[in-house]
Amino acid sequence: MSLQVVTANRLDDGLVVFLTADGGWSENIDQARVADGKEAGNALLAEASVPELDIIIVGPYLIEVEQQDGGLVPTKYREILRTKGPSVRQDLGYQAG
Amino acid sequence: MYRYDDFDRQLVLERTEQFREQVERRLSGDITEEQFRPLRLMNGVYLQLHAYMLRVAVPYGTLRADQLRQLGYIARRYDKGYGHFTTRQNIQYNWPKLDEIPDALLDLAKVEMHAIQTSGNCIRNTTTDQYAGAAADEIEDPRPYCELIRQWSTFHPEFTYLPRKFKVAVTGSANDRAAVKVHDIGLRMHHNDAGEVGFEVIVGGGLGRTPFVGKTVRDFIGKNDLFSYLEAILRVYNRFGRRDNKYKARFKILVHEIGIEEVQRLVEEEWNLIKDGSLRVDDAEIAHYIEQFAPPAFETLTDDDAEFERRKAENREFANWVRSNVIAHKQPGYAIANVSLKPIGGIPGDATDTQMELVADLSDQYSFGDVRVTHEQNLVLPHVKKADLFSLWAELKNANLATANLGYVSDIICCPGLDYCALATARSIPLSQRISERFSDLDRQHDIGELKIKISGCINACGHHHVGHIGILGLDKRGKEFYQITLGGDASENAEIGKIAGAGFSEAEVVDAIESLVTKYLGIRETGERFIDTYRRVGMDPFKEVLYGDR
Ligand code: HEM
Ligand code: SF4
Numbered sequence: 001m002s003l004q005v006v007t008a009n010r011l012d013d014g015l016v017v018f019l020t021a022d023g024g025w026s027e028n029i030d031q032a033r034v035a036d037g038k039e040a041g042n043a044l045l046a047e048a049s050v051p052e053l054d055i056i057i058v059g060p061y062l063i064e065v066e067q068q069d070g071g072l073v074p075t076k077y078r079e080i081l082r083t084k085g086p087s088v089r090q091d092l093g094y095q096a097g
Numbered sequence: 098m099y100r101y102d103d104f105d106r107q108l109v110l111e112r113t114e115q116f117r118e119q120v121e122r123r124l125s126g127d128i129t130e131e132q133f134r135p136l137r138l139m140n141g142v143y144l145q146l147h148a149y150m151l152r153v154a155v156p157y158g159t160l161r162a163d164q165l166r167q168l169g170y171i172a173r174r175y176d177k178g179y180g181h182f183t184t185r186q187n188i189q190y191n192w193p194k195l196d197e198i199p200d201a202l203l204d205l206a207k208v209e210m211h212a213i214q215t216s217g218n219c220i221r222n223t224t225t226d227q228y229a230g231a232a233a234d235e236i237e238d239p240r241p242y243c244e245l246i247r248q249w250s251t252f253h254p255e256f257t258y259l260p261r262k263f264k265v266a267v268t269g270s271a272n273d274r275a276a277v278k279v280h281d282i283g284l285r286m287h288h289n290d291a292g293e294v295g296f297e298v299i300v301g302g303g304l305g306r307t308p309f310v311g312k313t314v315r316d317f318i319g320k321n322d323l324f325s326y327l328e329a330i331l332r333v334y335n336r337f338g339r340r341d342n343k344y345k346a347r348f349k350i351l352v353h354e355i356g357i358e359e360v361q362r363l364v365e366e367e368w369n370l371i372k373d374g375s376l377r378v379d380d381a382e383i384a385h386y387i388e389q390f391a392p393p394a395f396e397t398l399t400d401d402d403a404e405f406e407r408r409k410a411e412n413r414e415f416a417n418w419v420r421s422n423v424i425a426h427k428q429p430g431y432a433i434a435n436v437s438l439k440p441i442g443g444i445p446g447d448a449t450d451t452q453m454e455l456v457a458d459l460s461d462q463y464s465f466g467d468v469r470v471t472h473e474q475n476l477v478l479p480h481v482k483k484a485d486l487f488s489l490w491a492e493l494k495n496a497n498l499a500t501a502n503l504g505y506v507s508d509i510i511c512c513p514g515l516d517y518c519a520l521a522t523a524r525s526i527p528l529s530q531r532i533s534e535r536f537s538d539l540d541r542q543h544d545i546g547e548l549k550i551k552i553s554g555c556i557n558a559c560g561h562h563h564v565g566h567i568g569i570l571g572l573d574k575r576g577k578e579f580y581q582i583t584l585g586g587d588a589s590e591n592a593e594i595g596k597i598a599g600a601g602f603s604e605a606e607v608v609d610a611i612e613s614l615v616t617k618y619l620g621i622r623e624t625g626e627r628f629i630d631t632y633r634r635v636g637m638d639p640f641k642e643v644l645y646g647d648r
Binding site: 009011012013014015016051054055058059075076077078081082085086087088089092093 | 123124125126129130144145146147148149177192193194195196444515516517521524526527530576578
């Protein structure tokens with residue numbers, strides 16, 4: 001079954017973040033906690049959806065990822081864009097470094 | 098130009114402070130996202146793919162120089178140095194931080210701007226002809242009526258929770274540059290048999306997943322009666338519009354489901370009850386608004402300027418720009434100059450902070466401090482002396498703002514698509530860039546003539562693809578972007594919804610497909626025909642054949 005991580009947008013600045021192993025939120029998908037399989041995914045999402053987090057993040061959801069040589073890569077192009085920034089402005093977003 | 102009165106100023110400041118408190122309460126956890134979301138949407142704040150997005154209203158597309166300068170400042174101070182002008186004549190910022198948006202709104206309020214009516218199920222910001230008050234072909238400046246509509250509709254208590262958003266567009270010219278037939282209400286100014294000026298009222302147009310060209314509900318409504326008539330239409334919509342299904346909630350669906358005759362009957366019935374009430378606007382009040390949009394202090398000039406003619410004869414590049422981007426003005430010796438936000442390979446509608454500031458300065462210098470935003474995502478300096486066009490052009494050129502492509506194949510309307518938009522199914526901007534690069538040769542563009550390509554990144558059709566001569570809709574096919582082509586759409590007074598040509602194309606194929614359509618047109622066009630004329634004469638088949646052959 002598939003690997004998944006939880007992503008959301010941070011409340012104050014709106015930027016893309018991922019749920020990490022220690023329950024925090026990182027801008028870097030490679031620090032995301034990975035759930036393997038449907039059940040683990042749902043448990044992860046449940047953890048990310050508790051009301052207390054409502055003042056930290058907005059709209060948590062699960063995305064599918066693959067473990068590649070360079071790190072974790074989402075399977076959907078939409079989510080790849082979220083880890084990088086607009087493809088038409090490589091100077092902006094996380095890809096700008 | 099229209100200036101706020103104390104009431105407007107108070108209203109906007111109160112709204113800004115109210116939103117600041119709402120943001121604070123959200124950040125401190127006093128209200129949840131569920132409670133906050135509708136509040137932020139009422140203030141133009143969306144959450145997009147990478148960040149928040151702030152949509153700022155440019156009522157009827159008219160800006161003063163100081164306002165545009167401030168938009169440039171906001172791009173630098175609160176965003177990443179640019180903004181995106183949209184088909185709704187608005188501007189969107191792509192990276193504002195929620196905790197800074199109240200400050201941005203306050204900075205906007207300082208120049209009488211805001212984000213009200215840019216979002217939510219209300220009567221949205223009214224759009225109109227970008228050449229209003231300048232075009233040689235207009236009957237009257239439509240903006241006094243737009244301003245009256247703004248005042249009537251802003252925070253209208255009865256119409257704050259409509260079944261769905263509601264868009265009104267107005268044209269003062271027979272040549273419709275405001276796409277009025279694809280709005281919930283389109284108003285076309287014209288004369289009745291008695292020679293009075295009034296409006297044809299068109300309802301139920303729209304794009305999105307179920308596109309419709311609007312239908313005429315009344316041939317003529319006099320100016321004094323316009324507002325009670327609009328109220329009657331909104332009441333009918335508010336009462337009968339569907340609230341059970343978001344996708345069937347737009348006015349166009351009601352018009353389609355019960356038919357235009359029934360809509361007309363209901364509207365007239367309602368109107369008869371209210372037409373002599375407080376919404377009847379008398380001539381004196383209309384005159385007051387017309388006065389607010391009085392023409393600037395034009396000099397008395399002859400229409401031809403020897404220096405201008407000499408420059409054109411000597412400089413081919415300038416002559417080309419004049420040919421495509423300069424339009425006839427009603428005042429002798431003046432012209433309308435279009436500032437293209439579609440440089441070859443650029444992002445349609447994007448402008449940097451410094452470009453905005455430059456255009457603001459140029460408008461002070463050459464156009465009475467008046468700037469317009471077009472629904473085709475360009476800017477306009479509406480009142481330029483012909484004698485000044487050459488200097489203006491030279492300065493625009495230095496800032497990469499003088500591409501001579503207005504109305505041509507590289508003047509593409511394009512929504513943000515998957516590069517920014519959370520609802521997108523495919524990217525749209527890269528495609529517009531590749532098409533523009535493919536046709537980068539300006540001589541070739543001028544030879545092809547008027548050709549409107551419009552691209553949307555999903556079925557919501559923010560990029561107006563349904564009414565593109567060539568429309569492109571980006572979709573997702575098993576995780577891959579692919580693009581559906583429609584042909585024969587038209588946003589003008591001859592509005593038409595394009596027809597799907599056939600199966601979609603992959604990202605790799607689609608630019609070649611567009612080029613093959615253009616090549617076909619060039620091969621079969623008759624003298625003087627634009628792409629759309631040829632399409633209307635020969636129909637879909639010849640074009641389908643070049644796209645699909647025997648497939
Ligand atoms: C970035 C976030 C945006 C979101 C979430 C969004 C959302 C939508 C939705 C849901 C619709 C369909 C409405 C319906 O059919 O009931 C729509 C239509 C439309 N939007 Fe957007 N849009 C966005 C950006 C834009 C932009 C950038 C423009 C201008 C370039 C725009 C202009 C329009 C227009 C002209 C329509 C179709 C006309 C109509 O039927 O109302 N939108 N939008
Ligand atoms: S058409 Fe779709 S992708 Fe484009 S801006 Fe509108 S909602 Fe987003």
